[in-house]
Amino acid sequence: MSATQPTSPALFDCRDAFAATLDQVAERDNRIVIVVNDSIGSSKLGGFRKRWPQRTINVGIAEQNMVGVGSGLANGGKIPFVSAASCFLTARALEQIKADVAYTNANVKLVGQSPGVGYGELGPTHHSIEDMAWLRLLPNLAIIAPSDPWETAQAVEAAAEHEGPVFLRITRFGVPKLPRPDNARFEIGKAETLREGRDVAIIACGVMVTRALEAADRLADGGVNAQVVNMASIAPLDEAAIRAAADLGAIVTVEEHSRRGGLGGAVAEVVAGYRPCPIRILGFPGFMPTGSPKFLFERFGLTSNGIEKAAREAISLRLL
């Protein structure tokens, strides 16, 4: 971050990468518009509104109308980015997402801001640890949970280019930029193997990818060789990557989401039909007690420590 703190990496708010990239895309494609529910500030879209007031539609606090309006804008040839806190966007307007966006196969980009436990102490009404589970049931809808600012920018570009509905899960936590080769490129439906390994596969998405890599470092110190897969694309799912993970015989999944029905559920569905192996699914168990995001991550084992422990458990259960 600075010369005085050489060991702590710079942290980035992925919303900045989202907003900056959307600006670039909107600059070259005038079909891009934004639809918000009084969520300009929390979506960091103040700059967009200033540049393109006519392309900014603030429906007020009305999520059902917001998503329907998004579908209508797509009918009218626009590419709407419908951006709101994920808890309200995906829960309040779920039927609109199902019928007006997914079933209609409308070219709408849903942007779930501050998902997971991003709102920490505000409690379960404001947490969005169910969004990937209920959206994963909807055909046609791509679901992307980027891991860092680079991938967020790539995902915004990919969403704009993709003809069809997309859900982007944009975190508000500070995350470091992950090390990647220069030729890295995000692709909808493709997993990214960040670290090769042979003893256990750690499959993560979103903010948990950094911690998965840290866990792999710790495991390596103890002689365990862990593969780390970034499964940013929850739908469509890279089933080949999941089968390759199952071939290692032990899997840990980790997500800032409920343990039920999200990334872990998706991985388990594929593994069960291929080569069953122990899968430790790390996530949140239910409605969260009061606490900061950091507190909740630590309390429920969503830490490099917790992932390391789960990996060892999965290995010990390996069916050989």
Add this chain to the structure above:
Amino acid sequence: MELQSLESRDANREATIRRIRSSARAIRMHALNMVFEARQGHPGGDMSVTDILATLYFGVLRVDPKAPHESGRDRLILSKGHASGALYSTLAEAGFIPIEALSTYMKPLSMLNGHPNRNNVAGVEANTGPLGHGLPIAVGIALAGKIDNADYRVFVITGDGELQEGSNWEAAMASGHHKLANLTLIVDRNTLQQGARVSETNDVEPLADKFRAFRWDVVDVDGHDPGALLDAFAPSADRTKPLCVIAHTIKGKGVSYMEDQVGWHHGVPTQAQLDKAMGELSGS
């Protein structure tokens, strides 16, 4: 000269009204046959909305069945998607889908689902079925048209019971706020919903006052009078607000034993009932 042109305009209008009436008769007959063959459907709502659909497709909308996705087209969304029998019949009469397709209504793998799917049926603008979805979508299209300075118009038809869905009022508020003069909502005001009178269930009155309070223009018309509907739908350059047309209709209109009967919301006629209906409609 002026007299002549007025006369020819009147003659055109009369011809248009005759066309609407004959199309409406065909649409009602198709829709009843479809419900009869499918052994299910929503004949009461099909009959109440038919004259509205016929007036729009044969007298108002600038749409081309050969180019159903042309970007400058007018849009019509049937938010009360359960009246799909009437919509499909109208689209068939207007040339968007083959008349023969109507006999597949709700049969296995038919493109004609019980509720419309725009990916399968040319001319359908929105996948409606759950109520309260059409108006928000129409608002989005109207906003797109406004951004583009396009001259297309957006029409959406809701039921009256449907207005109990809160999403309509979110959209109504946004329409008034954005002064969507290119948007027309038509309320198929047949006063019945699935289980009872709207007024006995959760009354929507005073309906016109509600829309005026949401900053809409409102007109009341006879929803079975093509001339009155044409007048209500006539474009107006000086309009500055969205327009709500409260179309007073009779559920089951045109079939004596169905008219204003709550039981025909969904109901399937017997062969004898179908024959009677066809007899009444062919004489209409």
